[in-house]
Every structure is written in structure tokens, then in C-alpha cells.
Amino acid sequence: xxxxxxxxxxxxxxxxxxxxxxxxxxxxxxxxxxxxxxxxxxxxxxxxxxxxxxxxxxxxxxxxxxxxxxxxxxxxxxxxxxxxxxxxxxxxxxxxxxxxxxxxxxxxxxxxxxxxxxxxxxxxxxxxxxxxxxxxxxxxxxxxxxxxxxxxxxxxxxxxxxxxxxxxxxxxxxxxxxxxxxxxxxxxxxxxxxxxxxxxxxxxxxxxxxxxxxxxxxxxxxxxxxxxxxxxxxxxxxxxxxxxxxxxxxxxxxxxxxxxxxxxxxxxxxxxxxxxxxxxxxxxxxxxxxxxxxxxxxxxxxxxxxxxxxxxxxxxxxxxxxxxxxxxxxxxxxxxxxxxxxxxxxxxxxxxxxxxxxxxxxxxxxxxxxxxxxxxxxxxxxxxxxxxxxxxxxxxxxxxxxxxxxxxxxxxxxxxxxxxxxxxxxxxxxxxxxxxxxxxxxxxxxxxxxxxxxxx
Numbered sequence: 178x179x180x181x182x183x184x185x186x187x188x189x190x191x192x193x194x195x196x197x198x199x200x201x202x203x204x205x206x207x208x209x210x211x212x213x214x215x216x217x218x219x220x221x222x223x224x225x226x227x228x229x230x231x232x233x234x235x236x237x238x239x240x241x242x243x244x245x246x247x248x249x250x251x252x253x254x255x256x257x258x259x260x261x262x263x264x265x266x267x268x269x270x271x272x273x274x275x276x277x278x279x280x281x282x283x284x285x286x287x288x289x290x291x292x293x294x295x296x297x298x299x300x301x302x303x304x305x306x307x308x309x310x311x312x313x314x315x316x317x318x319x320x321x322x323x324x325x326x327x328x329x330x331x332x333x334x335x336x337x338x339x340x341x342x343x344x345x346x347x348x349x350x351x352x353x354x355x356x357x358x359x360x361x362x363x364x365x366x367x368x369x370x371x372x373x374x375x376x377x378x379x380x381x382x383x384x385x386x387x388x389x390x391x392x393x394x395x396x397x398x399x400x401x402x403x404x405x406x407x408x409x410x411x412x413x414x415x416x417x418x419x420x421x422x423x424x425x426x427x428x429x430x431x432x433x434x435x436x437x438x439x440x441x442x443x444x445x446x447x448x449x450x451x452x453x454x455x456x457x458x459x460x461x462x463x464x465x466x467x468x469x470x471x472x473x474x475x476x477x478x479x480x481x482x483x484x485x486x487x488x489x490x491x492x493x494x495x496x497x498x499x500x501x502x503x504x505x506x507x508x509x510x511x512x513x514x515x516x517x518x519x520x521x522x523x524x525x526x527x528x529x530x531x532x533x534x535x536x537x538x539x540x541x542x543x544x545x546x547x548x549x550x551x552x553x554x555x556x557x558x559x560x561x562x563x564x565x566x567x568x569x570x571x572x573x574x575x576x577x578x579x580x581x582x583x584x585x586x587x588x589x590x591x592x593x594x595x596x597x598x599x600x601x602x603x604x605x606x607x608x609x610x611x612x613x614x615x616x617x618x619x620x621x622x623x624x625x626x627x628x629x630x631x632x633x
Contacts, residue, residue, distance in 0.1 A: 199210075233428040233598025235561030236522040237471035238333060240479045241507060242465075243529035244355050245487030247478070248547050249536050250280045250576040251496055252300045259575055265537040265545060275566040283500035292566045293511045293520065294559035295632045299579045300528065301584055304625070305549040307487070310530035312358045317587040317616045324613055327362035327605070329590055330477040331525025332615055334368045334600050335606075337476035344438045346371035348468055350479045351463045363607055370479065373589035377444060378460045384442045398501070407462035433548045441473050442466060454509050459483040461506035468513055471523050486529055489546040511559055524561030524593055528554065535576040556589065560595040564632045585624045587616050592629040 250256050250584070255270045256263060269282030280288055280296075284478045287294075304310040309320040315328040334348040341347045350370040354360060361368040374385035381394045410580065431632030439623065444465060455461040463480045470478045482503070488495050507527060514520040532554025533547035559565060570582035601616040617623035 181366035205471045206235045231555040233523045235596040238524045239467045241527035243486050245485035246529040246531045252553040284504040295567040300554045304551040314530050317590045325362045327364045328360040331361045331368040333477035343474045353407045377466050378459045456505040460502045464506040464510040492546045506550045519561040525559040528556035542632040575578045582625045
């Protein structure tokens with residue numbers, strides 16, 4: 178470019194001008210997104226609780242997603258009498274603090290907390306593909322339909338986000354989304370989860386977009402002060418409604434970065450002894466962050482377990498490594514929520530998209546692995562109106578088939594929605610005006626055996 182040209186000289190701007198325009202532009206973008214979102218999203222219709230719900234007892238949900246699919250008969254539905262062919266290297270079971278309720282031997286801490294949770298041992302959908310099973314478990318709708326439905330977290334963001342006033346987005350994922358499907362579905366990017374990134378077990382939890390790597394809070398504050406000083410446009414146009422909206426958006430962004438938002442993710446505020454009890458590993462600290470998020474009012478939090486359960490190979494070694502961390506973090510989460518009076522208003526549910534093959538595959542190349550299994554698997558449910566100390570349904574003596582009381586994904590999700598006061602029949606706003614509901618309606622003839630009234 179010829180910078181000696183008169184027009185080029187006339188349009189040249191200083192670094193100060195560039196910074197000034199940049200901050201106003203950035204704030205304007207934030208304001209535009211904030212104001213524009215009011216017009217692109219229709220208010221959900223018919224939010225009155227149905228199916229006999231008394232009142233909404235669940236204010237928040239913590240979902241522990243065991244992506245890849247955790248073995249059910251090595252964990253919450255053990256069959257020790259079946260021997261090595263089915264139990265492989267694990268034959269021990271533990272009695273819990275609930276009479277008659279036993280779980281796998283790798284979960285001593287959860288065994289002490291069984292009065293706080295219930296187990297479903299008859300989850301079923303029959304799908305053995307990761308993507309299609311994960312989509313069904315997260316949405317309640319079968320894959321391959323005309324519409325791409327939103328996940329339960331996005332639905333919570335839509336319905337609960339209307340009354341939520343916190344700085345942190347209403348749907349948070351710790352720490353990475355799995356990418357198995359589009360979590361927001363046809364609701365659009367406004368309802369996409371905020372994935373934190375980073376590692377809460379690190380010396381500094383570097384939350385994406387909130388805690389900048391290599392930049393101290395003091396330096397970030399200094400940058401804000403400098404930009405405010407050079408914002409002559411803001412002073413000249415004081416009172417202009419659009420600029421006021423931009424300034425408000427900028428203030429909210431800084432509050433998220435330097436104020437309330439950052440504080441929630443700052444685990445140095447917790448006592449070291451409590452952090453130790455959660456476990457100084459990523460999953461344990463994920464659980465602690467999840468507690469802090471629901472304590473601040475965030476409606477829906479997902480912990481995507483930071484290690485897969487897709488154990489075709491190295492199954493028993495992986496279980497020995499990961500189950501103790503899952504046991505420690507999840508048990509402490511239940512205890513901590515209970516001690517703080519939060520468990521009654523917080524649903525905690527934990528499972529994968531399916532289970533693992535009950536019969537161990539000893540043939541090469543698996544050499545003692547377990548394969549995908551959607552016929553029957555287990556889930557853990559606690560809090561938010563779900564009673565503890567119960568077992569719902571059962572598998573057969575080999576954990577290969579549902580023996581009693583099948584529970585389908587729509588039954589599980591519908592029960593959570595009911596406790597949260599969300600009508601499972603409510604219409605969802607589709608950008609093209611197509612008819613869509615939170616869960617399949619009776620006319621869609623989706624598999625269902627009814628809500629989990631046994632524990633509600």
C-alpha cells in the first residue's frame with residue numbers, strides 16, 4: 178500500500194485512537210449480542226409443571242458424564258457369583274451404609290454415602306454406538322429424526338436462564354465438551370455450554386476467557402484503567418443510550434473477568450484440607466468447582482470425566498486407576514452438598530451413554546476388555562427431590578438383560594425435568610417454526626416405562 182497517498186495519510190490513526198476504538202467496538206459487540214439475543218429467542222411456551230409435580234425442588238443440576246460408557250457390573254451392579262468369565266479381575270463387593278445395598282469393591286467412599294443416592298440398575302436403550310447413544314441420553318430423543326434437539330443442559334439454560342441473574346453462563350461444562358453432538362441443537366449458539374478449559378487441579382485454574390494465561394489480575398486491572406482513561410468518546414457521548422448499553426456490557430465483561438465470575442473459579446478460596454478430601458486430581462477439583470457453581474446459582478453444570486471409559490483394552494488397569502478418583506470426588510461432592518444444605522435443591526446424576534459388555538472379552542486384540550453395551554446399564558441419582566438409599570430396577574443374574582422395571586432415557590430426563598419444574602411436554606422455540614417438544618410426546622410413541630416415582 179502506498180502510504181504517501183493523500184487518502185491513506187488522512188485515514189492513518191494513532192495507537193491511542195486504535196485502542197479507544199477497539200474497546201468501544203468490543204463493548205458494542207457485547208451489547209449487540211446481549212440486546213439482540215432478546216429478539217432471536219422466543220420465550221418457551223407452557224412452562225407449568227406437569228405429571229403431578231408438586232413444586233420445583235431442584236434449582237440446579239450437576240451431571241457427571243462418564244463418556245465412553247462405564248462398566249456396570251464392575252461398579253454399581255456387581256455379580257460376584259458369576260466368576261472370572263464375567264467379573265474378570267474384580268470379585269469383591271462392598272456393603273453400603275444402607276442394609277442390603279452393595280456396590281463394587283472399588284468404591285469404599287460411596288459405600289459410606291449410599292443413604293444420599295439411589296441406583297438405577299435397569300437403564301436401557303439398546304444402542305451400542307457412542308454418538309447415537311450419547312445423543313439419546315442427553316436429549317431423550319432418538320438420533321436420525323428431522324430435528325437436532327438440544328441437550329438437557331441447553332433446555333435448562335432456556336427455561337431456567339430466564340430467572341438467572343448470575344454473571345457466569347447458566348450452562349457450564351467442566352472442562353471440555355465431548356463433541357459427540359451439538360449440545361445446543363436447533364436452539365442456536367446462545368445456548369451452547371460455556372466450556373471452561375483449563376485444569377482446576379493446576380496451581381491456577383486458567384478458565385477460558387476469564388483467567389488469562391500469563392496475565393495477573395493486577396495487570397488486567399491496569400489495562401482496564403488505561404482504556405478507561407483514553408475513552409474520550411465515552412465522555413463526549415455520555416448519556417447516549419447505545420453507548421450506555423456498550424459500557425454496561427463492558428462492565429459486565431470485566432466483572433466476569435475480575436469480579437464475581439473469577440471468584441467462583443478461584444479454588445484458593447477453599448481450605449486446603451477440603452481440597453484434599455475432594456482429591457488433588459482433576460476430577461476431584463472438578464467436583465469442588467461444580468459445588469461452587471451451584472452455590473452461586475448456576476442452573477446446569479456438566480463434569481465430563483477427564484478420562485474415557487471406553488475400555489475395549491486395558492479395562493481392568495483403567496478401572497483401578499479411575500474408579501478410586503471417581504469414588505473420592507463424587508462421594509465428597511454429595512457429602513459437601515449435604516453439609517451446606519444444597520443437596521435438597523441440587524440434582525446429581527452420574528452415568529455414561531451406555532454400559533460395558535457383562536462378559537469379559539478375553540480374545541485378542543482385547544485381551545480382557547469390555548465392549549459397548551446398551552441393553553442394560555446403571556446410573557446414580559441424588560438430591561433435588563430424589564430420595565437416597567434405594568435401588569430402582571434390576572438386571573438378570575449375568576447383568577445382560579433388564580429383569581425388572583426398565584428405565585429409558587426419557588424416563589430419567591423427564592424425572593429430572595419434573596423436579597426442576599420444567600414441563601417435558603413444553604414446546605421448544607424452533608427457528609423455522611417447526612413443532613418440537615422438550616421430550617417426545619405420547620403421539621411419538623417413544624420407549625418409556627414412566628417417571629421414577631419410586632424415588633421422587
